[in-house]
Amino acid sequence: MKIDETLDAVGLYCPAPIVLTTDKMRKLKSRDVLEILADDPEVLTDFPAWCKITGHRFLKVEKGNGIFRLYLEKA
């Protein structure tokens, strides 16, 4: 999978990861893939819900070393 952009949201809490992702998404093209690094477990429910509302595709999440790696495809 080609990653077009990475957002480091480690150490941040809701709503910061969503707010930063919103900004980042505006700068990406349709079908671009954004990787988000985070460590707040709330992102696991927030991002799928946010994708449903915004239409972006939630591709997958990987966990390791206390960090979540979320992959989103821009609508």
Next chain:
Amino acid sequence: MKKRVYLDHIATTPLDSRVKEAMEPYLSKGFGNPQSLSALGQEARQALDEARGKVAGLINATPGEIIFTSSGTEANNLALKGVAFAHHQKGGHIIVSSIEHYSVLHPARTLRKMGFEVSEIGVDKYGLVDPQEVKDALGEDTILVSIQLANPEVGTIQPISKIAKLIKDHNRLQAPGSGLQALLHADACCAAGLIPIDVEELGVDLLSLSSHQFYGPKGVGALYLRSGVRIMPLIEGGIQEGSRRAGTEPVAEIVGMGEAARLAMEEMEERSRRLLGLRDRLIKGIREKIDEVYLNGHPTKRLPNNVNMSIRGVEGESLVLSLDMEGISCSTGSACTSHALKASPVLTALKIGPVLAQGSLLFTLGKDNTEEEIGYLLGKLPPIVKRLREMSPIYQG
């Protein structure tokens, strides 16, 4: 200019013109660094000392117990992390309420990630913390309890002095000589200037203040730290603020906060009496003119400027935007920017269902609001609610 009725004083209050006047000399000729030995520096130092005395006066503290910070948010961070870092060898347990401001909750969660144990105490349907629950959560390694004096969203005033008494009882039972003592911090950012605050009566060890919540400038806050209580600084590298908060002091802002504190102290009774009248008129008026409305928070143990209502069948954000078009500023829910994702965490903690929580409307009144402005709002709100309900796909009138 279009009519503007400002009912969002929880977001910020306007700078009092008398405060601005007090600040002005320190934005121009009085630019000295309070740490300089020159006359200019000493003049700034004196202004700083006076402001410290005024802020201490607002909460019945001594000037030496006031640490100026950049904001209420920083004061809360300093309280949580400063106590945790200073006392981690004695214990690693911290208690907070579940409806604290994010500037308490987020540092607490960060401390949890670092290995501290954090207990979050729930609230009842009015937003009240049960002191007994705090007592039950206290352990021999509890170093800090942080409970807000009042909630910024629903205005509920917490029984801080009762909680303090239970903590003192607990501390007395700790092993002699162990040094294990739980400290009590109260975030008073949204309460200062609205209700009397006496750190001795409350029995707190730390208390946070924010200048722009009581007609002072933005960019300055303060942490009350009871004499003898140890904290670690978060910002190091200077001797300012007793070496507890390094960085050249923003003299004009601090002078402004001092003057705002003095005015708040002097005018509190008059301001609160007026606010209570306006608040109760607004609550009564909304209830009379609109059906299916609910007051969130406690009916009496609430800040004199807080009106938080849920209106069935309408969305808070639509209401805020519609009222804004009529020149009325207010807000909805807590400042969760990802609004669409979830209802206000505070209203959720009060067990208010998602539909009503989405329809919450928050008016926070200020000292300069008038009867006429409340009347204007009460004229504008009912037709807006009627229109939004007619458009609502879920409201069945």
